[in-house]
Every structure is written in C-alpha cells, then in structure tokens.
Amino acid sequence: MTGVVPLCVMEEKRLETELADGLPVQVRPLGPDTRDGLAEGYRRLSPDSRYQRFWVRTGELIGERMLDRLLEVDPGDHAIWAVLDPARDFPGVGAASWWRSEKDPDEAEFSCTVLDEDQRRGVGSLLLAVCWLDAMSHGVRKFVGYTMPENVGAVRWMRDTGAEAEWDGYKVIFRWDLEDLDTIPPAGPGIALAERLAEFSGEML
Numbered sequence: 001m002t003g004v005v006p007l008c009v010m011e012e013k014r015l016e017t018e019l020a021d022g023l024p025v026q027v028r029p030l031g032p033d034t035r036d037g038l039a040e041g042y043r044r045l046s047p048d049s050r051y052q053r054f055w056v057r058t059g060e061l062i063g064e065r066m067l068d069r070l071l072e073v074d075p076g077d078h079a080i081w082a083v084l085d086p087a088r089d090f091p092g093v094g095a096a097s098w099w100r101s102e103k104d105p106d107e108a109e110f111s112c113t114v115l116d117e118d119q120r121r122g123v124g125s126l127l128l129a130v131c132w133l134d135a136m137s138h139g140v141r142k143f144v145g146y147t148m149p150e151n152v153g154a155v156r157w158m159r160d161t162g163a164e165a166e167w168d169g170y171k172v173i174f175r176w177d178l179e180d181l182d183t184i185p186p187a188g189p190g191i192a193l194a195e196r197l198a199e200f201s202g203e204m205l
C-alpha cells in the first residue's frame, strides 16, 4: 500500500506537540476507521520490531483478529493512541495501547511500538505519557508491560521510565505506578516522560 493513508479521524481528541528535535507531531486515538493505516504501520515495521511487540514471527500482514482487538472501541477499558507526522505521505510514527485487566481493574496492560527509523526520538515516552493520563482518567492505577529479556531496548526503556522489573523465568514483567511520579527517574526518557505528563495533564481530561 502506498500514498496517503488516513490514520485517524477522531479530530476532537487530537493533541499537537513537537518532538525534542522540533518535529511537529499530532497524537490521536485510533478507531475502526483507521484499520488500513494501522495495517500499513505494521507492514513498515522491521521483522525484529514486529516480533518484539507481538511475540510471533509473521510476514508483513497483520492478522484481522489482531486488528479487531487493537481497534475495538471499548471506552474506559481499552484505547490505542498514535503519534503522527502529518507532513509525511504515511503519517504513522508509532502507536501504543492499554487494556484494563479483567482480574485487577486497577491495572492495565500497556504496549508500544515505534517505527524503526523514529525510535529514540522520544516517541515512546510521549505515547506512554498520553496512555498514562488517559488510563488514569478511567481509574487505572498501574500499568504492566511485558518484554522478552533479549529486547534490550525495551528493557532499558521501561526501566528508564520508572517501571519495576520482575522476571518470571520466561519474560520480564514491568510495572509502572501511575500515581507515584517520584518513581520516574530524573534522567533520559524519565525526564521526557515527566515533561510530557506535565504538558498534557491539564489538556487530556
């Protein structure tokens, strides 16, 4: 698929900001009408990034059931947000989602993927902050994220944004305490996260 792909039409929730290097970006929630855009973003990921996020080695096509699950509108229990660069033919830069746990309604699972060429520009921290505030506004108090131990970038990113790690013998389980901003390290992506939380805390809710 080439050309302009509409990634989101939910204009009312659009946030405008810049990355640290000055690139203007928008942050928007995704919905069923952004199916083609999300599938195209998946296609553009490297095989390693796809595997790190979805834990299976697939081709360039995302499964229809995964798209259904990601884009399901379930207010208060699930949301998916994207960072977009409107100046590009394909505007998708990264996306992140949260799902409330059925067992513990205080907790939600958080997942994030940034296109390979845009990693380490602060996009993951921006998406974490937006999901953090969005989930908190629905009563979520903890995020849990899972990563493979060999995914050094994600392990470091989760730790450096203040999540506590636990090893279950197979995967690394990270937990962020959304109510305690003192757990966010005052360095690297921790600073970026804290700045984004301050930037959007009045704007999101």
Ligand SMILES: CC(C)(COP(=O)(O)OP(=O)(O)OC[C@H]1O[C@@H](n2cnc3c(N)ncnc32)[C@H](O)[C@@H]1OP(=O)(O)O)[C@@H](O)C(=O)NCCC(=O)NCCS
Pocket: 049, 050, 052, 053, 110, 111, 112, 113, 114, 115, 118, 119, 120, 121, 122, 123, 124, 125, 126, 145, 146, 147, 151, 152, 153, 154, 156, 157, 160, 188, 189, 192
């Ligand atoms: C993990 C991920 C979401 C981070 O997003 P990002 O936009 O690159 O992260 P940020 O720019 O906000 O933060 C960058 C920081 O994260 C850590 N980091 C990210 N990628 C890293 C890498 N390849 N090696 C080492 N550290 C890395 C570092 O602390 C880095 O800070 P630095 O650049 O100052 O050293 C992104 O790398 C990604 O999409 N990976 C593939 C999918 C995945 O693994 N998802 C996580 C499981 S849900």
